[in-house]
Amino acid sequence: MGLLDQCEELFKTSNLYDVIGVTNDASEAEVRRGYYKVSLQVHPDRSPGDGQATAKFQTLGKVYAVLSDKDQRAIYDEQGIVDEESDSLDQDRNWEEYWRTMFPKITLQDILNFEKSYKDSEEEKHDLMRVYEEHKGDMDMIMENVLCATQEDEPRIRAVLQCAIDSKVLPAHKAFTNESAKKKSSRKRKADKERKEAEEMQKEMGLNSEDSLVAMIKKNQKSKEAGFNNFMDNMEAKYCKKRPSSSSGRKGKK
16 A cells, blocks of 8 residues: 555545645645654554554654655655655654654653743743634633643633733633533543543553653643644754655655
8 A cells, every 4th residue: 555545544634744734835844843743643652542553653754754855745746646665665664763763852851941931921822812712712622722731720821811801802702701610620520530540650650750741741742732833943953953865766656
């Protein structure tokens, strides 16, 4: 099965750009970030309940191998085909090792430093208002999609949004202003349950407090876009090295 067919089967689209969540005019850095974010979501170690996680992870590696190579990307953009015989799409390639050479190990201190600078910043405020508008004031979705947000942050986040509503910067969506106590309670129960599960996982796996915290933060961040791009920009600038092109220059079949 060719790469485009694999994408269709696993990600419900044969468009390589859609697979990693970027547009076809995305920069190299944006392609890299897109690959990183989606790969975190399907990484076998982070998705134990997804039976297709390994296949998805391997396919993502191939997608990035194509889009990160200038010549292969040009062929795909112009003809909609992929060079299946390229060395970079070798079926025996260790995609886990490939992934680890592409991205740095993000330490607990890296994450905590970013979180400290992000919370209560103008960037966070902007992101909060953007997500509020996108989801029409639904606090479930706001808490799910804002970077670094935890249950403990909810009162602070509500205050920021309410201030923007009072000053007419944001519209007063009923989902926010008239949220039921039942919905608030349900969100808190869910957060408490996830915290308890994380603590149990820590005990079962014998993780120390730092490993556990890193795992929990990464899990919470995997679907949160706001601010994450800036975080990865900083990390890439500090640690990541650009990989050389490995195009074979041959045209393949779809």
